[in-house]
Amino acid sequence: MQSWQMQTAKARFSELVKHAVENGPQEITLHGRAKAVVVSRELFDRLSGNEQSLVDFMRASPLQGRDDIEFERDRSLPREVEL
Template sequence: MQSWQMQNAKARFSELVKHAAQEGPQDITLHGKSVAVVLSRELFDRLSGNEQSLVEFMRASPLAGHDEIAFERDRGPGSLPREITF
């Protein structure tokens, strides 16, 4: 992983982003200590599991297609109705 001093990273930001896209994560340092890592959107999505949309995620749920789902509520003080039906 290539390392960039903060001042240099700011001055050459577009180059830094290109390196992240082509070569992988880029380390940013401040006073000799690593403070951040810049990585491509593609790698970020892969690592964070964001490759599918929220709609696709919900459609893949085992609960998809159920008309009525009842969730029990906390019965402690200040709780709202005991059951909510969708």
Template structure:
């Protein structure tokens, strides 16, 4: 992972973004300490699980076509909480 000083990252931001997209995460430092990492949108979505929207996920469900599904609810009492 390439490291960029904060001042350099600010001055060369378009280049920094290009490196993140083409080469992977880019480390940003301030006073010699790592303070941030810039990643491409593609990598961020993959790591955070945002590749698919909830609507798309629900539409892909094998149960999507079934209108008459009923779910049974438990009639048991809730557990007792003691302090």
């Protein structure tokens, strides 16, 4: 993993992002200590489990297709707003 000093990372941000996409995670340091890591969106999605679209997620639900589910609604009146 390549390491970038904060000042250099700010000055060459486009290059930093390009390196993250092409070469993998890029470490950012401040006063010699690791403070952050920049990763590509593809890697972030893979690591965080965000590869699936919302539609695909909903279709994979174990509740999908069930008609016997009832959601209780709050029937109370809305609160009054003073003008």
